Amino acid sequence: MPTYDFEGKVAFVTGAARGQGRSHAVEFAKSGADVAVGDLRTDGGLAETAELVEAEGQESLALEVDVSQLEAVRRAVDRIEDRFGQIDILVNNAGVWEVADPFEVDESTWDRTLDVNLKGAWLCAAEVANRMAEQSSGGAIVNISSVAGLVGFPGSVHYSASKHGIVGLTKTMAIEYASHGINVNAVCPGSVNTQMMRQGLADAQAQDTPPDFTGIAGSFNLFDEEDNPLTERDISEAVLWLSSEASKYVTGVTLPVDAGFSAK
Numbered sequence: 443m444p445t446y447d448f449e450g451k452v453a454f455v456t457g458a459a460r461g462q463g464r465s466h467a468v469e470f471a472k473s474g475a476d477v478a479v480g481d482l483r484t485d486g487g488l489a490e491t492a493e494l495v496e497a498e499g500q501e502s503l504a505l506e507v508d509v510s511q512l513e514a515v516r517r518a519v520d521r522i523e524d525r526f527g528q529i530d531i532l533v534n535n536a537g538v539w540e541v542a543d544p545f546e547v548d549e550s551t552w553d554r555t556l557d558v559n560l561k562g563a564w565l566c567a568a569e570v571a572n573r574m575a576e577q578s579s580g581g582a583i584v585n586i587s588s589v590a591g592l593v594g595f596p597g598s599v600h601y602s603a604s605k606h607g608i609v610g611l612t613k614t615m616a617i618e619y620a621s622h623g624i625n626v627n628a629v630c631p632g633s634v635n636t637q638m639m640r641q642g643l644a645d646a647q648a649q650d651t652p653p654d655f656t657g658i659a660g661s662f663n664l665f666d667e668e669d670n671p672l673t674e675r676d677i678s679e680a681v682l683w684l685s686s687e688a689s690k691y692v693t694g695v696t697l698p699v700d701a702g703f704s705a706k
Contacts (some may be wrong), residue, residue, distance in 0.1 A: 446686045448475035452526040453685070454510055454519075455537030456480045456566060458704065459487030462586070462631065465674035466533050466681050467491050471498035478522045478529075480505040481536070501526070509562030512569075519569050528577055531685045532570040534563040534585045537604075541597040545647045552600045559604035564611055567626070571619050580623030582685040585612050586677075587630045590649065592704045604628075609696050616694030625693040627684045631677045632700025672701060 453470045457463040458479035467477045468491070469695035477495045479502060481488045489506045495502035503633050507518040524530055537559045542551055563585050590598055591605030612628040619626055680699045683689050698704045 443694075446473040446682050446688070448473045448531075449685070451475045451530040452478065452522065452528050452529040453480045453533065454480065454529055454537055454566075454570065455533045456507070456562070457562070457586075458491050459483040459485070462490075462674045462677050463533070463535040464491045464494070465504075465678045466535060468494050468498065468680055469675070469678040470531070470685075471495040471500040471502075474500070476501040476526055476529070478503040478505060478518075478526070479506040480509070480518055482506065485513070495563055509534075509566055510557035512565055515562075515680055516567050517566045519566075519573060523573060526665065528579075529573055530565060530568055530581050532581070532583045533685075534566050534608075536562055536566075537586065539597040539598065539601050543597065544599040547600055553597070555600040556604050556607075556647050557678070559601070560607040560611065563608055567615055570617070571622070573625055575619075575623050578622075581625070583615070583624060583626045584681050584684050585626070585628040586681075587628045587673070589630050589632050589698060589704050591628075591630055592696070592698060612696060613694045620693060625690070627689075627693060628696045629677060629680045629684065630696060630698040630700065630704070632672050632703045634696070672699070679698045 447541040448470060453475045454511040455463050455467045457478060458467045459481035467479050470477050477500060479488060479495065482507060492502040503522060505518045505521060505550065509516045519529065534640045538555055540551055540555065567583050571583065585608050587608040590602040591609050593601045608628055614627055616626040677699055680697055
């Protein structure tokens with residue numbers, strides 16, 4: 443990974459108990475940032491992520507937070523400011539994916555998906571951006587969308603709607619926050635071999651009529667590599683760049699990291 447200097451910076455990564463969120467948190471720590479990690483999961487994964495951050499010689503703060511609830515987000519951000527005195531980087535990584543037939547998806551599944559994936563990103567970004575503006579030192583917000591936010595995605599009408607919404611949210615927030623020196627960008631990962639992806643695919647295959655994921659999971663890339671070439675760290679590469687001084691004039695951008703899938 444290219445060398446970035448985040449010494450003296452504080453990053454807040456949501457959905458950090460495992461997978462891509464954990465990778466982002468650890469890579470920020472490796473580059474000198476103190477990291478607050480948030481998640482709704484209480485199975486010990488969040489504490490493990492915090493320990494990995496500290497193993498890199500940085501301070502960490504583990505926060506159990508439901509990003510879909512304003513008061514929960516506000517309490518988390520208050521705790522980060524109380525502990526570190528500032529927030530310089532936000533990575534809106536928290537998200538859920540549950541495969542569902544578009545003709546049978548129920549209202550509760552729709553609401554939960556939009557609440558966590560889209561509303562949660564908005565609540566966190568709005569709350570953190572207000573603190574960044576008060577600090578008068580700028581900042582970076584990186585929203586994690588998906589290739590499902592760029593193209594249609596089988597069995598995922600609710601998920602795709604939420605991730606398309608992230609793209610619009612990112613562009614508008616970039617315009618609104620630019621005068622405060624806050625960059626807002628989005629990363630659209632392709633199929634990354636995470637626990638959430640594996641579970642989603644397994645659940646889909648267990649359905650009476652599984653969605654057709656041909657060309658989406660597995661060999662979908664332009665490089666003809668075996669299996670899935672994307673790892674959590676590949677996504678972290680983009681997240682750290684968009685959070686660094688190297689991209690200080692980049693805002694409102696939606697960056698696919700998908701091995702060329704969305705170009706097809």
